[in-house]
Amino acid sequence: DAGFVWKDGAEIYAKVCAYCHEANVGPKILNRELPVAYIRAIVRSGILAMPAFRSSEIDDESLAKLANFISQKASQH
Amino acid sequence: MASKYIALPKGVSEKDFDAAIVKFREILGNDSVLTSAEQLAPYTKTMMPVSDAEHTLSAALLATTVEQIQKIVAVCNQYKVPIWTISTGKNLGYGSAAPAERGQVVLDLKRMNRILEVDKDLAFALVEPGVTYQQLYDYIKEHKLGLWLSMPAPTAIAGPVGNTLDRGVGYTPYGEQFLFACGMEVVLANGEVLRTGMGSMPNSNTWQVFKWGYGPYLDGIFTQSNYGIVTKFGFWLMPAPPAFKPFAIQYQHEEDIVEIVETIRPLRISGVIPNAVVIAHALYEAPVTAKRSDYVSGPGSIPDEAVHRIMKDHKLGIWNVYAALYGTQEQIDVNWKIVMEAFLRSGKAKILTEEEVAEDAAFTYRAKLMCGEMTLTEFSLYNWRGGGGSMWFAPVSQARGSETLKQMALTKQILAKYGLDYSGEFIVGMRDMHHIVDVLYDKTDPEQVKAAYQCFDELLTEFSARGYGTYRVNTAFMDKVAETYGPVQRNIHKTLKKALDPNGILAPGKSGIR
Numbered sequence: 001d002a003g004f005v006w007k008d009g010a011e012i013y014a015k016v017c018a019y020c021h022e023a024n025v026g027p028k029i030l031n032r033e034l035p036v037a038y039i040r041a042i043v044r045s046g047i048l049a050m051p052a053f054r055s056s057e058i059d060d061e062s063l064a065k066l067a068n069f070i071s072q073k074a075s076q077h
Numbered sequence: 078m079a080s081k082y083i084a085l086p087k088g089v090s091e092k093d094f095d096a097a098i099v100k101f102r103e104i105l106g107n108d109s110v111l112t113s114a115e116q117l118a119p120y121t122k123t124m125m126p127v128s129d130a131e132h133t134l135s136a137a138l139l140a141t142t143v144e145q146i147q148k149i150v151a152v153c154n155q156y157k158v159p160i161w162t163i164s165t166g167k168n169l170g171y172g173s174a175a176p177a178e179r180g181q182v183v184l185d186l187k188r189m190n191r192i193l194e195v196d197k198d199l200a201f202a203l204v205e206p207g208v209t210y211q212q213l214y215d216y217i218k219e220h221k222l223g224l225w226l227s228m229p230a231p232t233a234i235a236g237p238v239g240n241t242l243d244r245g246v247g248y249t250p251y252g253e254q255f256l257f258a259c260g261m262e263v264v265l266a267n268g269e270v271l272r273t274g275m276g277s278m279p280n281s282n283t284w285q286v287f288k289w290g291y292g293p294y295l296d297g298i299f300t301q302s303n304y305g306i307v308t309k310f311g312f313w314l315m316p317a318p319p320a321f322k323p324f325a326i327q328y329q330h331e332e333d334i335v336e337i338v339e340t341i342r343p344l345r346i347s348g349v350i351p352n353a354v355v356i357a358h359a360l361y362e363a364p365v366t367a368k369r370s371d372y373v374s375g376p377g378s379i380p381d382e383a384v385h386r387i388m389k390d391h392k393l394g395i396w397n398v399y400a401a402l403y404g405t406q407e408q409i410d411v412n413w414k415i416v417m418e419a420f421l422r423s424g425k426a427k428i429l430t431e432e433e434v435a436e437d438a439a440f441t442y443r444a445k446l447m448c449g450e451m452t453l454t455e456f457s458l459y460n461w462r463g464g465g466g467s468m469w470f471a472p473v474s475q476a477r478g479s480e481t482l483k484q485m486a487l488t489k490q491i492l493a494k495y496g497l498d499y500s501g502e503f504i505v506g507m508r509d510m511h512h513i514v515d516v517l518y519d520k521t522d523p524e525q526v527k528a529a530y531q532c533f534d535e536l537l538t539e540f541s542a543r544g545y546g547t548y549r550v551n552t553a554f555m556d557k558v559a560e561t562y563g564p565v566q567r568n569i570h571k572t573l574k575k576a577l578d579p580n581g582i583l584a585p586g587k588s589g590i591r
Contacts, residue, residue, distance in 0.1 A: 002191075004191075004207075004208070016211075016233065016234060019232075019452060024366075024457070044119050045119065046465075047465075049465055051169060052118065052119035054174065054187065055116065056137075056187035057165075057166075
């Protein structure tokens with residue numbers, strides 16, 4: 001009877017990030033091999049028009065998976 | 078000596094706060110009590126034109142059970158620690174996840190996120206505060222329940238509990254969210270657990286089907302308030318209709334709002350158009366495809382001439398009505414005929430069906446919002462100026478054409494005085510309008526921050542002077558809005574507060590209540 005937990009980076013990307021980053025709201029972030037540390041920092045602090053996401057929304061472990069997913073090469077998606 | 082905390086609660090010594098934190102850790106475990114600057118950073122990002130320092134929290138507590146929350150309030154009472162409760166914490170433009178007052182502890186219920194029940198036949202849901210619309214959407218789909226959600230534009234990342242507790246709105250026939258709420262569970266400041274309505278009755282199975290219960294109806298006092306911590310929340314869901322027909326209607330002149338509203342009101346009140354219709358100004362829809370910087374540079378609000386060029390280039394009306402019909406194909410056909418006749422009468426309206434504008438990005442996201450599909454496309458509003466500044470100015474209006482024009486003109490005039498643009502829409506209830514204006518500014522520009530603050534203050538002053546009240550507001554202006562509703566109401570709010578929360582531990586400052 002546990003609560004919701006994220007499965008993997010692809011799921012978080014599809015159900016949070018993509019709504020802006022694949023919809024002309026935020027910049028494209030996939031296939032740019034953005035540094036993992038940069039992604040994590042931006043998610044946590046937000047930047048300008050982009051809201052911040054708390055560890056209660058995307059826990060540290062899930063954020064690591066998400067950052068890896070976003071930063072990896074196109075061929076690996 | 079620098080404190081080990083990034084802020085301390087008002088009137089609480091560091092020693093007492095230390096003791097409270099130790100107890101919070103005993104209740105929740107170390108990992109669920111956040112005090113470091115790094116852990117708390119995501120809570121401090123707001124879009125308001127004030128220093129983030131004014132809304133910096135002292136700690137965040139990640140509770141997942143009712144029992145934990147009961148123990149937390151006991152500690153708060155002991156050390157007089159004020160807590161600011163959030164559910165999904167995506168109250169963008171209204172204060173986001175940050176507390177109303179510096180130093181409050183955020184009780185973050187995002188991880189308390191179980192979907193407790195969704196009943197297919199009776200079409201209701203019972204959920205915990207951390208459930209998002211996306212989570213519920215996926216659950217309904219997976220279990221093939223055939224029910225539709227009604228959500229505000231931040232859909233996927235927002236949730237029904239937090240949104241309804243701030244009396245937010247959606248865009249389907251169930252758009253007036255609180256109207257469709259049915260049954261709450263609330264932890265009171267004294268630690269007792271109240272279930273409202275039929276939920277108070279042992280063995281009852283009608284908590285989510287009959288709202289009122291017996292005696293005074295209490296649910297309302299737990300919305301936009303600080304009288305309790307809502308831990309479970311029931312609400313009704315709309316059965317997916319066999320057919321859905323979204324459409325858009327465009328008008329070319331700002332004065333046409335009078336005709337639009339006069340045309341829509343009878344259709345809305347009679348139920349021919351059943352959903353929370355939107356009448357969006359060109360500048361509200363433009364950011365989906367247009368860039369402000371392509372049309373205007375330098376200071377000042379955007380000139381009408383540039384707005385007209387945007388309309389032409391991006392196929393927008395100055396007013397863009399989005400509405401939908403729901404039901405069987407026969408029902409839709411009958412109502413479509415009535416709608417067409419009403420709008421085509423004066424010859425000013427341009428009616429666009431889904432077939433004609435299916436590729437249009439603004440129409441696409443509007444259609445999704447009107448049928449409970451996830452989209453965050455409306456966040457493009459935040460790109461209009463960029464820079465992360467946004468406050469919702471949301472006065473209530475009669476659904477009367479002359480009134481909407483008056484409000485629109487006054488808003489636009491005050492915004493222009495401060496060099497800001499009118500990005501507004503009217504969300505049509507039956508008799509009311511939520512006149513929603515996004516006061517957009519660049520938060521990285523200190524001059525614009527100052528202008529935006531003064532502009533918002535003047536909007537509230539001028540509107541209340543004319544008897545126009547605000548339905549919801551960001552945390553920096555809650556006291557100001559509370560004042561506009563007069564001393565008698567404010568005193569009652571305070572009397573209730575004292576009775577229910579004598580130590581003032583629950584979100585002091587919410588809606589101006591302390």
